[in-house]
């Protein structure tokens with residue numbers, strides 16, 4: 001499977017980078033093809049007014065590497081792992097710009113909209129968050145946004161790892177072992193049991209038959 005890791009921190013040697021490296025390693029060791037990108041290299045502009053931004057052929061004219069990142073790497077991927085520091089209780093502005101600019105490629109007026117729209121559903125998505133605060137409320141807004149974003153795109157949010165840290169690389173000292181959990185998230189991206197019950201969902205009263213073996217893999 002093809003996995004893309006998108007690191008949204010401005011720091012290349014920071015805590016998100018440490019977590020995303022572990023997730024990438026886990027996915028690689030599980031046999032997947034993994035490419036890691038720093039958004040700082042590809043996303044310079046924010047969403048503008050498409051009526052003034054589009055060129056004569058209707059293409060987005062924001063001249064950075066976004067189009068190449070989206071069309072050549074993210075669209076063909078089977079899974080995407082977002083790694084972001086918490087900035088004022090949300091994702092970084094660069095990750096938000098990455099998400100907002102999907103609009104330029106999926107709106108009815110975009111030339112290749114069909115191809116990009118077709119690529120969105122069924123991707124597996126992982127989320128890695130690095131932040132200073134341990135208070136669970138700190139990450140709720142970011143988590144809710146990614147949850148709704150993936151639900152809207154008919155994608156599976158497979159797992160979320162929060163690593164408590166501030167200085168570069170100190171996430172390795174977090175006793176809740178976020179680096180190990182990031183590794184496992186990468187390793188189990190395509191196997192993780194993702195469920196979404198409703199009260200009337202027919203299901204067994206057991207979740208697991210044995211270690212890691214879901215009682216009913218068809219239940220969502």
Ligand SMILES: Cc1cc2nc3c(=O)[nH]c(=O)nc-3n(C[C@H](O)[C@H](O)[C@H](O)COP(=O)(O)O)c2cc1C
Nearest residue numbers: 009014015016085086087088089131132133165166
């Ligand atoms: C602009 C900015 C805003 C931040 N806001 C928060 C915050 O709201 N809550 C928090 O716990 N940490 C906050 N932090 C701390 C970072 O999330 C933390 O240092 C993180 O480990 C950085 O990850 P990185 O090394 O991948 O950039 C903020 C840091 C910056 C630079």
